[in-house]
Amino acid sequence: MRSILAIFCVWICFGVDASTPSAGCSKIPEVENAEVSQSSRKSNYTDGDKLEYNCKTGYASLLKITFNCTKNKWTKLRDGKCSLKRCELPEDIPNGRYIIVSGRSFVFGTTIKYICKDDYQMMSRFDTRTCREGGWDNQLPVCEEVSCVPDNTEENVRVEGLPDNEGLIRYGHRLTFSCIDYGWILQGPNEITCLSNGQWSSPFPKCEGETCPLNTTVEDLKMERFPNIDGPVKPGHKLIFSCNREGLKLKGQKEITCQSNGEWNSPFPKCEEVMCVANLTVNMRSDVTKDGHPVPEVSVRPGHTITLLCVGRGVKLQGEKKITCLSDGQWGNPFPKCLGGKCGTPPRVNSADTIEMTKNEYNSGERVEYTCFNKYILDQSHPYSKYLTCEDGEWRGNIKCLQPCSVSLEEMDERGIQLRWRGREKIFSPHGDRIEFSCKKGKSSIGLIQTCNDGVMNLPLCV
Template identity: 85%
Template sequence: MRSILVVFCVWICFSVDASTPNADCSKIPEVENAEVSQSSRKDNYTDGDKLEYNCKPGYASPLKITYNCTDNKWTKLRGGNCSLKRCELPEDIPNGRYTIVSGSAFVFGTTIKYICNDDYQMMSRFDTRTCQEGGWDNQLPACEEISCVADSTEENVRVEGLPENDGLIRYGHRLTFSCSDYGWILQGPKEITCQSNGQWSGPFPKCVGATCPLNTAVGDLKMERFPDIEGPVKPRHKLIFSCNTEGLKLKGQREITCQSNGEWNSPFPKCEEVMCVAKLTVSMRSDRHPVPEVSVRPGHTITLSCVGRGVKLQGHSKITCLSDGQWGNPFPKCIGGKCGPPPKVNFADTTEITKKEYDSGEKVEYSCFNKYTLVQRHPYSKYLTCEHGEWRGNIKCLKPCSVTVEKMDERGIQLRWRGREKIFSPHRDRIIFSCKSGKSSTGIDLTQTCNDGEMTLPLCV
């Protein structure tokens, strides 16, 4: 009997010890509308471990929800329930609007972002607000009209374009600058534009005293200053030139003046060897010089003659070059005679069928190709005239401007009044462009004029 009791006791004791490991904290408590925080997660929990819960998006609890594993059981230490939290409908702001960045229905955790209307900029430090327990965080932002501040300028800088009564300088407004005093030049941009970021397109310029460059490496050129002083050459100062070597003559202006823009009114002259130059006409020949322009040194004599049907020499056939570069006798002429067919002219053609031969005094009329513009101011006209066996006159056709759709797309522009066809506009034609949607001009005028095939295209970015 005693042995039976011992066996029974052993069985009972063994059974109690074996059941103890099942009473642990392996099962995590479920909390409505909440999840265990990432920092609390682990594979096994033992006595003394803690669990922290975070409310799901849109829910909030006044206290942090915390459980503690004690005596192999989870016990709630603190915290309430995660309940749905909402904020009041967001307020609109003048000259702006808001959009939801994250969340929905303006519940707890929802973030909204405020955006200013076109031509307005955000002036507040924060442009977002988030729904918290106590409502929306951050103050309402403010949008103000985009404007630029006119920096102070020096006394001798003249500014045009400033609004009256210190009015607002809005986006796109332009200022132009010039120097108010003679002898000063503008250092910096002549024009700046208020940009969409409230900044000027360039710095405010300054006016600095103008000086003209003095080139001392002039070889055989003798240079005298007036007034005869050292230092920078200022506006109204002059230089007088001469050649200091015999057999040389001055080519260019003998006297040049420094202008108010820091540039000379004429280029520096040069000293060149004295030569007599004869430009031969089509019907004139020189005995030893088959080229149309003859250059000989003083003392040389050339013999001239005329060629062509009915052409005669008027004047001396022999002329000698003098020491001053002039001919000893007046240069002769070839008179009379007939002309052959009229010459070809770039971008133009004759209006009538041409002949093989023309008498002196006959004219031939030309017209420019389509879209090309004929220049008729002196020295140009629409006629060439046969004079003593030569065609005389000047004809010039100005080229049109051509701009492709691809080029306009590349510059971010389009035609304001036309479709997307290729531009083909004659000289002096005015073209009005506009920026494509979402782009703004960099400051180049959107109205441009064709000038002999050249036209500056605006740029919009």
């Protein structure tokens, strides 16, 4: 009776409602192959709180798994269940196969990767597929035969080996290259190969060369480019020249070509005033004079006429005595000649003299022989000889005497050398003579044998 009264007193004295249980849900329920979602996790749960569960990797549930805290107890609202999830057997693809990258038995979360056969390449954006709730994600990839795409080539590059009708360039196919324009140099390999990854063994080569400068400041000169394109002048390109007004003629090459080193094969020509030029022989005169004296060279403009005559006994003019200069710088008639006649005393020749007494007059066809002074050597190689011949009142021929070499004792002392087989006398040797020197005591050198060449001898230096 006392215990009943004590309990009644507690209820009355402290205001405790005997019908109210302890607040909150305690232990979280365990669900097979599932775990509480992160958003549902709390330290304490009270009436009205919910727990949501997610299936573990490889498992799935058709219904959402949810518990509700009611009167301090967890009540399951939906009877979901996490079961092992599988995808259908993966499909094969033509010219390829798959391998498992992660997971097992094609269950939920398993990832597979597709690999193409040799000589084929993956053409799809994705080469992997993963087992999801709705099955395999991504579309089946595609393997196509390995081929290379030709690069854009420059106009001056010649490509050989491209297939007809824009066909595939398969693995192992080769292309060869060369430069179309003359003088250009191929920068890169002259042959490349299509590799098994669909790439070329090397980048496509280019044709390069130095550009040639354009001299546009030449007065009265007109230039035409071939090919006729703007921009820098490349190797193999040409320039064709002409003069831009009458009364001028081109002096130099009419056409020049740009070379691979960036230089023209000939200098730029010039435009000069058209003139007719005549070099008069010694027995010919013209009515053109300078300060009242005859001149050996006559230059006149187009339209001008000159009169020619021959001088000397027996000399006769062959041809027209009056000739007119034409607009192209040529004479209107063949230039006349002075034929026949006699020659006067033979001319003086440096370092030489005639071997016979000379006359005051020689007939056409007569000749005189010359000999060189002592230590001088007569050069008889073409166009030289030992004769001068009288032809139509003129002495014709070429005589040359090769000079000896002279070396003083002072020059030898300065270079530390001495004559090997002679005394200390001064050297005076004819052309072609070989002189052997030796170094003075305590000195050395190379090239101690030297040859006299028309008055010049390179002396050795002993140090």
